[in-house]
Amino acid sequence: MMTARESAAALAAAFGTAVLRRSESCGDTIVSVARESAHEMLQWLKETPGQDFDYLTDVTAVDYRDPGQPLEVVYQLRSLQRKVDLRIKIPLDKSGDLSVDSVWDLWKGADWLEREVFDMFGVTFTNHPDLRRILMWETYREGFPLRKDFPLRGHYSRAEQTRQALGANPEAHYSMEELSIAAAYDDLPDDMRERLATGERGEVK
Amino acid sequence: MTTRTIDFEITTPGLDRAGHPTQVPLGVPIEPASFRIPDPGEEHMLVNIGPQHPATHGVLRLVVELDGEVVQRVVPHIGYLHSGFEKLGEYRHYNQIIPLTDRTDYLSPMANNVCFALAAEKLMGISITERCAVLRVIACELSRIISHLVWLGTTGIDLGAFTPFLWSFNEREKVYDLQEAWTGARLTTSLTRIGGMMADIPDGWEDGLRSFCRDFPNTLREVDTMLTRNAIWIGRTQNVGVLTGEEAINYSLSGPMLRASGVDYDVRKDRPYLGYETYEFDVPIGEHGDIYDRYRVRLEEMFQSVRILEQALDRLAGLRGAPVNASDPRVILPPKSSAMSDMEAMIFHFKQVMEGIAAPPGEAYLGIENPKGELGYYLVADGTAKPVRWRIRPPSFINLACLPKLCEGVLLSDVIAINASIDIVMGEIDR
Numbered sequence: 001m002m003t004a005r006e007s008a009a010a011l012a013a014a015f016g017t018a019v020l021r022r023s024e025s026c027g028d029t030i031v032s033v034a035r036e037s038a039h040e041m042l043q044w045l046k047e048t049p050g051q052d053f054d055y056l057t058d059v060t061a062v063d064y065r066d067p068g069q070p071l072e073v074v075y076q077l078r079s080l081q082r083k084v085d086l087r088i089k090i091p092l093d094k095s096g097d098l099s100v101d102s103v104w105d106l107w108k109g110a111d112w113l114e115r116e117v118f119d120m121f122g123v124t125f126t127n128h129p130d131l132r133r134i135l136m137w138e139t140y141r142e143g144f145p146l147r148k149d150f151p152l153r154g155h156y157s158r159a160e161q162t163r164q165a166l167g168a169n170p171e172a173h174y175s176m177e178e179l180s181i182a183a184a185y186d187d188l189p190d191d192m193r194e195r196l197a198t199g200e201r202g203e204v205k
Numbered sequence: 206m207t208t209r210t211i212d213f214e215i216t217t218p219g220l221d222r223a224g225h226p227t228q229v230p231l232g233v234p235i236e237p238a239s240f241r242i243p244d245p246g247e248e249h250m251l252v253n254i255g256p257q258h259p260a261t262h263g264v265l266r267l268v269v270e271l272d273g274e275v276v277q278r279v280v281p282h283i284g285y286l287h288s289g290f291e292k293l294g295e296y297r298h299y300n301q302i303i304p305l306t307d308r309t310d311y312l313s314p315m316a317n318n319v320c321f322a323l324a325a326e327k328l329m330g331i332s333i334t335e336r337c338a339v340l341r342v343i344a345c346e347l348s349r350i351i352s353h354l355v356w357l358g359t360t361g362i363d364l365g366a367f368t369p370f371l372w373s374f375n376e377r378e379k380v381y382d383l384q385e386a387w388t389g390a391r392l393t394t395s396l397t398r399i400g401g402m403m404a405d406i407p408d409g410w411e412d413g414l415r416s417f418c419r420d421f422p423n424t425l426r427e428v429d430t431m432l433t434r435n436a437i438w439i440g441r442t443q444n445v446g447v448l449t450g451e452e453a454i455n456y457s458l459s460g461p462m463l464r465a466s467g468v469d470y471d472v473r474k475d476r477p478y479l480g481y482e483t484y485e486f487d488v489p490i491g492e493h494g495d496i497y498d499r500y501r502v503r504l505e506e507m508f509q510s511v512r513i514l515e516q517a518l519d520r521l522a523g524l525r526g527a528p529v530n531a532s533d534p535r536v537i538l539p540p541k542s543s544a545m546s547d548m549e550a551m552i553f554h555f556k557q558v559m560e561g562i563a564a565p566p567g568e569a570y571l572g573i574e575n576p577k578g579e580l581g582y583y584l585v586a587d588g589t590a591k592p593v594r595w596r597i598r599p600p601s602f603i604n605l606a607c608l609p610k611l612c613e614g615v616l617l618s619d620v621i622a623i624n625a626s627i628d629i630v631m632g633e634i635d636r
Contacts, residue, residue, distance in 0.1 A: 026327050026569035055470075056457050057572070058598040062585050065593055076570060076583070076598070080454065080468070083475050087570065109457025112606035120291075135284040135635060145292055152296055 004029035004084045007051055015041055020091070030087045032072075038090050039101035045077060045086070046106055053077040053086060056103070059113035061121040063094075063148045071147075073100055073123055092123065102128035120146035225434070249277060252617065256285050260363050260621045263631030265605075269612075269620060276620060279612040281605060286635035294595035298561030299325045299399055302595060307393040309597060310633040312355050313348035313576050314394045315384065322397035323478055324571040324582035329564050331400050331536060336527040338479045339520045340406065343414070344396055345479070345573070346510040346517070350421070351380045352576030352628075353503045357428065360500070360625040364441045369428045376424050379417050386410055399562060400537050401530030411518055418511050418518070425507055432500070442496035446611045446623035449494055456607040459600050460578025461502045462627060466494035472574035486513050496626040503628075536562050561590030570598075577601045577628055597636055601629040 002010070005024070008031045012019040018037040023030045033041055045053040057076035064071075070091035077086045092098050102125035103110045114125045115134040122144035125131055132138060136145070142155045154161065252269045255261040264285035270278040290309060294302045306317040319341045326333065333341075354377040358370035381391045387406050388394040396403055432438045448458075453466035463470055471488040473481040489505035491498030530537045538557055539550035564586035572581035578600025585594040604627050611623045 025567040026330070028568070028570055030568075055454055057579070058570075058581060058583065058596070060583065060594075060596045060598075062594045062596075064585075065587060074583070076581070080470050080475075085476075085570070107457060108452075108455050108610070109603060109606065112602065113457075116602075133284075135287045137284065145289060150292075152292060 002050060002082065002084070004086050007045070007053075007084065007086055010051070011041060011045065014044060028085065028087055030089060032089045032091055035090050035092065035100055038088070039103060042075065042077075042088065042103050043106055045088075052079045052081055053084075055080050056107040056109050056113075057085070059103075059110055059117060061117045061123055061146075063121060063146065065148055067094070067148070070094060071098065071121065071123070073117065075103070098122055099124040099126055101126050102131075104128055120144055122147065254620070256282075261624065262359060262629055263634075265624075265629065265631060265634075267608075267620065267624070269617065271617060274616050276612050276615050276617060279609045279620060281608055283602075283605070283631070283634050286631045288636065290636045291595055291597060294592060296591065298590050299564065299592065300562065302592075303397060304393065304395045307395055308632055309599070309636055310352075310575065310577060310580070310601070310630050311392060312630050313352040314392060315344035315388075315396050316348035316352075316573065316575050317580065318394060318397040319344055319479075320571065320573045320575065320580050321582055322399055323573065324569055324584050325399045325564070327571050328567060328569040328584050328586055329399070329536070329562070331531055331533060333400065333531055334528050336405075336521070336524040337401050337529050337531070339517050339524060340402055340529065341397065342479050342481070342484070343514060343517045343521075346513045347380050347383065349510045349576045350507055351377050351384075353507050354380075356503060356576075356625075356628045357500075360622075360628075361432070363621050363625045364438065366432060366435070366438065369431055372424050372428060376421055379421075383410065383413055383417065386413070398530070398537070400533055405529045411521060414514065415518060418514050422508060422511055425504065429504060433504075439497065441619075441622055442500060442626075444493070445496050445615065445619050446626055447493065447495045448607065448611060452607075452610070453494065456610065457603050458578065458607060459603065460574065460576070460628075461499055461506065462578060462604050464489065465491035465498040465502045467492050472572055472579050476572065478571070478573055484513050484516050486510075496622055499626045499628075563588060563590045564592070572598065575600055577630065577633070578604055597633070599633045599636060601627070601631075602634045602636075605629050605634060 008022045008029050011031060012022060015033075015037060018034045018041065019031060020034060021032040023032075045051050055078040057078045058074075059076075060074050062072045062074060071094050073090040073092065075088040077088060078084070090100055092100070098121075100123065102114055104114065104125075105127065111128075111130070112134060114128055115131060117123050118125060118128075118131055119133040119135055133140060143150050145154075156164070250271045252271055253266065254269060255266040256264040261267065266282040266285070268280040268282065269276055270280075288308070290305050293305060297305070303318055303321055306321045307314040310317055322341075354373040358373040358377075361367070361369040361373075384394060385391050387410060388396050388403065448456075448462075448466050450467040453463045453468055458466070459470070467490055469488065469490050472478075474488055486509045487505075489502045489509070491502050534553045536557070538544070539547070539553055543550040544554040545551070564584075566586055566588045568583070568585040570581055570583040572579045579598065580600055581598030583594070583596035583598065584592050587593045608624060608627065611627075612620050615623065
């Protein structure tokens, strides 16, 4: 039975320089990996006999207070048989391209977790089947709430937020896809259909 | 006049002759084609359920696409209760986050408090006293019982069984009385502190818990009699919302949802905390992965929780008078009497309240077996008294994500049953 530290060493042996850093904190083993080969590594960890990290505990991201530090996407992996946990991190340069490959094809459980990271941090997951905001509404345009540059009370005053909420179209809460299914779209009032067709979704500039 | 005896058999659907439940082929597997009797053509209907709907167990909105009565697709919409707890936590001292944990999974607040304290202690490298560990086990198991009782009652109502709701809420009230006597609050308990507890249990509290442990299994057995072999209950739950073990792992499910599918994974056994490895209890595992098995797993978990509570009470008797809080002046407030008379104690008190407890740079993830599944707190610290990141691994959020999968091709009424069987709490999903 391999420990998490041995798994991390095996990963480094298999992928060489794509493994950026191995560390431990409070007894947890952490491996930082390069964005380009992250998906391949996660697949390797999941499918290689002896590793068997078959359970994706969590996907999240960390934005540090120090603006120079990269934003990290964090995967918590677990092997149910071996009872071992491993944390994989992908550091992303905040001024650069914030995108990583989705692991939805490996773990279906990543669907909503990655959507939440997208919603809260603005990290895009390529090849994700349905990358939409999940906790915030789809027309939310203030930014990404869990980033450190997002103020605790939001960018707008309470009065402005109320004004925007009242100014939004109620149909903005339905996605085009939902409304275009079958008969529902035809039953809408003409003006509403027009607004939807022209892409006006109640966004306040 | 002659009399005649006619032999005939009285059968109940779902029961064999001995009265044992059999698998009734209702619900899944359904060939959607066989239900298109009045062919609705290509026209599908959209039904909006929620966010204000009693059967969605909170402000959950489901958009259901129907072909006749057969569900083609379910799109859940969440976020109506989003409160930004994770963001708020970045602006709070560690001990100030504990009241926020009450409000995430508000059906088991004490277990959330325990999980946060454990995660912060892992981050800071603090060890707790034996009595504290036993008290926390009691808090966790009481939470499991009240959370499962809410699940049992409300799911029963969703499926048309009203009586178990009254029984389970009656029992839940007793736990709430205990909770109130211990913490002063029924819902927002804020029970733990880093390195210890907010308060020790009051005098005579053990007696109340003992009498609860004595009476509660009787109520559970009555519910068992009412539901487990009830033909309607069986018909509505067996073979509905089936998930195989492999799928359940792939969807990252946890808790009773995972175990009902036959996967033997319980954090208490596999990654023990609070000395759970020293308690004797069994982990119930289902085999069919349907709603019925989820019900059986949760019901049995409550019996097992009572077993753990009894063992914890015995240990508590041996630890009478033992300290509850760790003797670490960095994290534990000095007693009020010495804070008012001793200079050093007053300084510690002042520094802790005003500056908070600084955690060394580092990060820690700690998961515990909450009633709904694996609740995990992931803390990242940079050496200040406030976390850089406080991530909640929300079990109901991840369990709910498989709802569209579970609802493929079922009837509309089964959507309600399946949604109920996941045991969600919106405070935790939206956070």
